Amino acid sequence: MPAVTWESQAVDGGARAGVLHTPHGPVKTPAFMPVGTRAAVKAVDVDDLEAISAEIILSNTYHLMLRPGADLIDQLGGLHGFMGWDGPILTDSGGYQIFSLGPDITEEGASFKSIYDGARVNLTPEESVSVQERLGPDIAMVLDVCVGLPAPRQTVEAEMRRTLRWAERCLKAHTRPDQELFGIVQGGVDAELRAESAAATAALDFAGFGIGGLSVGESAEERNLALDAAIAQLPSHKPRYVMGLGDTEGLLEAIGRGADMFDCVLPTRLARHGKALSSTGDFNINTLGNESDQTPIDPDCSCSTCGKHSKAYLRHLIRMKELSAYRLLSIHNLHYTLSLIAAARAAIEAGHFDVFLTGVMSARADGSP
Numbered sequence: 021m022p023a024v025t026w027e028s029q030a031v032d033g034g035a036r037a038g039v040l041h042t043p044h045g046p047v048k049t050p051a052f053m054p055v056g057t058r059a060a061v062k063a064v065d066v067d068d069l070e071a072i073s074a075e076i077i078l079s080n081t082y083h084l085m086l087r088p089g090a091d092l093i094d095q096l097g098g099l100h101g102f103m104g105w106d107g108p109i110l111t112d113s114g115g116y117q118i119f120s121l122g123p124d125i126t127e128e129g130a131s132f133k134s135i136y137d138g139a140r141v142n143l144t145p146e147e148s149v150s151v152q153e154r155l156g157p158d159i160a161m162v163l164d165v166c167v168g169l170p171a172p173r174q175t176v177e178a179e180m181r182r183t184l185r186w187a188e189r190c191l192k193a194h195t196r197p198d199q200e201l202f203g204i205v206q207g208g209v210d211a212e213l214r215a216e217s218a219a220a221t222a223a224l225d226f227a228g229f230g231i232g233g234l235s236v237g238e239s240a241e242e243r244n245l246a247l248d249a250a251i252a253q254l255p256s257h258k259p260r261y262v263m264g265l266g267d268t269e270g271l272l273e274a275i276g277r278g279a280d281m282f283d284c285v286l287p288t289r290l291a292r293h294g295k296a297l298s299s300t301g302d303f304n305i306n307t308l309g310n311e312s313d314q315t316p317i318d319p320d321c322s323c324s325t326c327g328k329h330s331k332a333y334l335r336h337l338i339r340m341k342e343l344s345a346y347r348l349l350s351i352h353n354l355h356y357t358l359s360l361i362a363a364a365r366a367a368i369e370a371g372h373f374d375v376f377l378t379g380v381m382s383a384r385a386d387g388s389p
């Protein structure tokens with residue numbers, strides 16, 4: 021029995037609801053994973069994450085292997101002990117971050133300069149697995165080659181094939197029985213390459229599948245085409261994780277296509293820039309008119325920030341760069357995203373996901389915050 025399995029609970033058209041079983045407890049899917057890049061979700065702590073019902077979080081192999089180092093985290097009880105988070109954790113492999121640094125790629129692995137001290141770092145598929153085994157998340161990801169888009173087809177094709185070869189090496193290197201490895205589908209926005217990548221990755225013995233290399237500059241139509249092509253080739257009894265996707269429209273469109281898991285820095289990054297996510301459309305808290313507005317960010321939101329604070333107060337905090345501003349807005353934006361996903365799940369269970377999708381989209385289009 022794999023350490024991580026997925027159980028289907030309801031299907032509505034292409035959308036599906038289920039439960040991901042992990043060594044650190046169950047996760048209802050669809051699921052959104054707040055991003056704790058450096059073993060911390062920016063501006064919030066693990067109590068905040070529990071209060072907003074986050075069930076699984078993501079952390080970043082690339083950053084943690086450089087600072088403070090995988091051996092130290094291993095000594096301190098792995099990521100769970102180090103962070104004081106008892107729930108499920110997924111770590112990415114570092115592929116996405118490394119490839120944004122313009123690395124040298126050979127068949128052996130990737131070589132890049134550390135952003136911390138400029139030292140040359142070599143990361144092979146085997147080393148990425150070894151680092152993730154020491155970090156100790158419930159779910160580790162294979163090291164993949166992420167191509168920025170647009171890119172020539174032959175580049176996308178060559179790196180997709182390299183990702184497949186690396187995936188096999190990662191599987192061979194993986195030994196930890198209380199952790200599962202997910203493969204990653206690549207292939208840019210080319211439906212044929214996505215289908216080939218998904219079918220070949222699905223043939224390997226992974227507990228679940230990431231769909232990577234999206235949210236890198238493609239249009240929503242291109243992304244949806246790539247998702248459809250990939251998901252059609254993935255087994256229906258294993259989880260599908262769309263990497264790096266976190267905006268309302270993108271999440272719901274991917275859920276409608278059968279995606280189960282997501283992560284994105286968007287909710288917390290936007291919060292640090294004073295931008296609030298809202299059921300009536302996202303907006304900047306600095307917008308004129310908010311200076312004396314006593315209403316909460318989102319009247320439909322049940323988060324602690326909306327329960328206590330007005331737009332006027334939050335606008336003031338953001339303008340004064342008060343540290344609490346970042347926490348309060350991050351709590352709201354994460355809560356908004358988690359609630360959206362929970363509502364999508366409820367709609368799938370009730371068999372009216374399409375009606376829900378149309379309702380969310382039209383409320384956001386009509387809203388004039």
Ligand SMILES: [Zn+2]
Binds near residue numbers: 318321325326351356
């Ligand atoms: Zn709120």
